[in-house]
Amino acid sequence: MTEQHVDVEQGTADGGLEKKKDVATELQAEAADFQRQLQWKESGEGKTTRRANSMLDSISKAALNGAVSFARLKKVIHVTLQWEGLSYSVPVGRRRKRTQKTILQGVSGHVLPGHLLAVMGPTGSGKTSLINALAGRLPKGGSLQGQVLVNGAPRSRGFRSITCYVLQDDVLFGNLTVRETFRFAANIRLPATISRETRMQLVEDVISELALGKAADTFVGNAFVRGVSGGERKRCNIGVELLSNPSLVCLDEPTSGLDAFQAQNVMEALWTLAGNGRTVVCTIHQPRSSIFQMFDQLLLLSEGRTMYFGTASAAVDYFASAGFRCPEQFNPADYFMDVTSMSFRTPEEEAAMRRRIALLAELYQEQGAPALGEVAVGETSRKDMLAVDREQQFANNAGREFALLLGRAWRQASRNRIVQIVTLVQTTVIGLVLASLYSDMSKTAAGIQDEIGILFFANMFSAMGSMMSSLTTFSMELGIINRERASKSYRVLPYYVARFICDMPLRVGQGLLFGSILYWIVGLNPSAAAFFIFCCLVVCEGLAGQGLGVAISAAAPNEKVALALAPTITIVLMLFGGFYLNSATIPAVLRWIRFISHLYWAYMGLAINDFRGRTGWACAISTPGVPCEVTGDQILAQLNFADNQLWEAFVGLLGLAFGFNFLGYVFLRLSKPKFLPLTPPAAKKNA
Numbered sequence: 297m298t299e300q301h302v303d304v305e306q307g308t309a310d311g312g313l314e315k316k317k318d319v320a321t322e323l324q325a326e327a328a329d330f331q332r333q334l335q336w337k338e339s340g341e342g343k344t345t346r347r348a349n350s351m352l353d354s355i356s357k358a359a360l361n362g363a364v365s366f367a368r369l370k371k372v373i374h375v376t377l378q379w380e381g382l383s384y385s386v387p388v389g390r391r392r393k394r395t396q397k398t399i400l401q402g403v404s405g406h407v408l409p410g411h412l413l414a415v416m417g418p419t420g421s422g423k424t425s426l427i428n429a430l431a432g433r434l435p436k437g438g439s440l441q442g443q444v445l446v447n448g449a450p451r452s453r454g455f456r457s458i459t460c461y462v463l464q465d466d467v468l469f470g471n472l473t474v475r476e477t478f479r480f481a482a483n484i485r486l487p488a489t490i491s492r493e494t495r496m497q498l499v500e501d502v503i504s505e506l507a508l509g510k511a512a513d514t515f516v517g518n519a520f521v522r523g524v525s526g527g528e529r530k531r532c533n534i535g536v537e538l539l540s541n542p543s544l545v546c547l548d549e550p551t552s553g554l555d556a557f558q559a560q561n562v563m564e565a566l567w568t569l570a571g572n573g574r575t576v577v578c579t580i581h582q583p584r585s586s587i588f589q590m591f592d593q594l595l596l597l598s599e600g601r602t603m604y605f606g607t608a609s610a611a612v613d614y615f616a617s618a619g620f621r622c623p624e625q626f627n628p629a630d631y632f633m634d635v636t637s638m639s640f641r642t643p644e645e646e647a648a649m650r651r652r653i654a655l656l657a658e659l660y661q662e663q664g665a666p667a668l669g670e671v672a673v674g675e676t677s678r679k680d681m682l683a684v685d686r687e688q689q690f691a692n693n694a695g696r697e698f699a700l701l702l703g704r705a706w707r708q709a710s711r712n713r714i715v716q717i718v719t720l721v722q723t724t725v726i727g728l729v730l731a732s733l734y735s736d737m738s739k740t741a742a743g744i745q746d747e748i749g750i751l752f753f754a755n756m757f758s759a760m761g762s763m764m765s766s767l768t769t770f771s772m773e774l775g776i777i778n779r780e781r782a783s784k785s786y787r788v789l790p791y792y793v794a795r796f797i798c799d800m801p802l803r804v805g806q807g808l809l810f811g812s813i814l815y816w817i818v819g820l821n822p823s824a825a826a827f828f829i830f831c832c833l834v835v836c837e838g839l840a841g842q843g844l845g846v847a848i849s850a851a852a853p854n855e856k857v858a859l860a861l862a863p864t865i866t867i868v869l870m871l872f873g874g875f876y877l878n879s880a881t882i883p884a885v886l887r888w889i890r891f892i893s894h895l896y897w898a899y900m901g902l903a904i905n906d907f908r909g910r911t912g913w914a915c916a917i918s919t920p921g922v923p924c925e926v927t928g929d930q931i932l933a934q935l936n937f938a939d940n941q942l943w944e945a946f947v948g949l950l951g952l953a954f955g956f957n958f959l960g961y962v963f964l965r966l967s968k969p970k971f972l973p974l975t976p977p978a979a980k981k982n983a
């Protein structure tokens with residue numbers, strides 16, 4: 297090794313050491329900074345400042361800066377939520393063996409404005425059921441007794457508009473980016489009186505507060521579209537609800553599926569929200585200790601019964617007084633879970649746990665939550681709630697809702713590559729297969745049969761293709777629509793019309809593509825006008841099929857039932873379509889059914905367009921030497937369409953397109969999410 301080389305080696309080694317030292321020193325400084333921040337965050341001053349700098353403050357800031365009149369803003373009102381003796385049971389088992397399963401037993405409590413209440417408990421303890429009951433979102437099919445008061449009065453008309461409810465599952469449009477999703481939520485949920493700048497600022501605030509900056513311009517995603525991560529989608533779901541500037545925030549498991557750091561971020565965001573006078577209730581499984589410290593109030597459930605309700609900081613002492621002393625350095629949340637969880641490992645263990653839970657429930661009953669009248673509710677809060685009840689239920693007028701929904705529907709439809717590709721491939725393949733099979737139609741009796749056959753298949757394809765496509769896309773949207781309707785985001789009609797309009801280009805494109813591939817290859821009526829009419833008929837039929845698909849999925853309780861119903865209804869309509877059963881032979885009492893069959897009107901139109909005025913088909917049986925030909929009008933007479941006109945087919949198809957869509961709208965309105973009503977406890981009713 298040369299001297300120079302040794303020097304270089306030495307130099308590198310020294311440099312490496314120095315670099316290591318630099319890293320260590322920098323890290324020390326970073327660590328000190330981190331510790332300082334942590335201490336500040338946990339100090340009284342830190343907590344107050346953080347809560348004061350909450351997200352959603354851009355509204356208030358803008359108001360203070362004079363950008364908008366505060367009186368015209370959707371005001372956050374102070375909400376005191378109280379509940380007493382909530383008992384919820386559902387029927388389980390089959391008919392004869394049907395029993396009632398009790399999910400909640402006499403749960404009472406309250407949460408004050410500016411407080412964060414955590415509902416904790418082992419899995420299956422009834423947390424989701426309780427938060428659903430408080431938000432008035434328990435599904436029908438059970439019985440709910442008790443009382444829920446908002447600012448001292450039963451939940452009223454305005455309750456929904458001041459409440460946001462974040463479900464455990466994410467229900468969002470996959471083809472919109474996070475920012476677009478937030479912008480739509482802010483636009484539709486906040487009144488137009490709030491300036492655009494304020495709304496957009498609010499969106500940016502929520503993005504940064506929920507740490508979604510990196511994912512803001514990424515698609516939300518779904519089963520077909522790669523999008524943001526599960527945790528980001530969860531936070532996006534929360535952000536959408538928060539953008540309504542709610543006074544009462546209910547969240548079911550907002551941290552499930554998040555890593556510890558993200559969970560901490562989300563809970564901090566909720567904690568700061570509460571700090572600004574909002575009332576926050578959330579269920580949570582097993583929070584880390586730093587999250588536990590953020591809870592103002594704690595409701596601990598097990599087997600549907602209250603184990604503890606009160607200030608979170610007093611819970612450790614409460615359990616200690618009952619003999620369950622939480623070891624130091626132990627996360628109290630973990631400890632409470634261990635104490636109140638059921639174990640089913642052995643019958644003895646199960647019995648012992650049941651006994652413990654029953655005793656803890658009895659102990660709590662002895663101390664009890666304050667009765668409804670004992671919780672003070674400010675007079676201003678009562679008045680604010682009454683004012684909300686008098687306000688309009690929707691933040692915007694129908695026109696603005698339509699414009700916003702049209703924009704969203706267009707983005708969703710134009711970016712839905714899966715539906716576009718499937719429609720393109722399906723139409724091209726079916727068109728080419730039919731074209732190759734029917735490309736050799738002769739002017740014979742067999743040719744007549746072929747020509748009627750191709751009209752039948754063209755008819756079936758355009759009806760079925762559009763129906764199935766709209767049925768599946770609409771069913772996928774229904775979850776989102778129901779969530780938005782439950783929180784009174786918009787009226788149904790603007791949504792429905794916007795969706796119909798944005799579905800039209802696909803239907804028109806499909807009809808034109810199908811006609812262009814098929815028409816000239818198979819050699820139907822060889823005139824440009826007839827080709828144009830053929831395409832128009834296929835498009836109109838597509839619109840009717842689309843309406844039928846929407847009507848079926850709006851009427852069916854779920855997508856599976858809708859998929860089973862669709863072919864059954866199509867077969868019935870097909871029977872009356874005039875293909876296999878000549879309409880003249882249908883019993884008179886049933887003959888009207890053909891008028892509600894788009895297949896009938898389309899078949900009529902396609903047949904008239906193809907055969908009327910044409911001649912030249914050879915007779916099936918002819919006398920040698922005697923010229924014999926079949927005319928198009930004779931074929932139409934055979935099909936029982938001799939007296940019909942083309943315009944009738946168009947009127948029938950467009951009428952049904954409108955009728956089916958109207959039916960879909962009615963079904964959608966009727967199928968609005970229905971929730972379990974609250975009945976006062978029996979003893980109180982009699983009193």
Ligand SMILES: Nc1ncnc2c1ncn2[C@@H]1O[C@H](COP(=O)(O)OP(=O)(O)OP(=O)(O)O)[C@@H](O)[C@H]1O
Nearest residue numbers: 386388397399417418419420421422423424425426
């Ligand atoms: N409609 C229903 N029919 C039958 N059982 C039900 C129904 N709703 C809830 N339950 C049962 O009631 C119990 C409480 O359910 P709930 O979802 O409220 O619990 P949870 O504490 O939120 O559970 P997790 O933490 O696992 O989400 C569970 O055993 C659940 O299976």
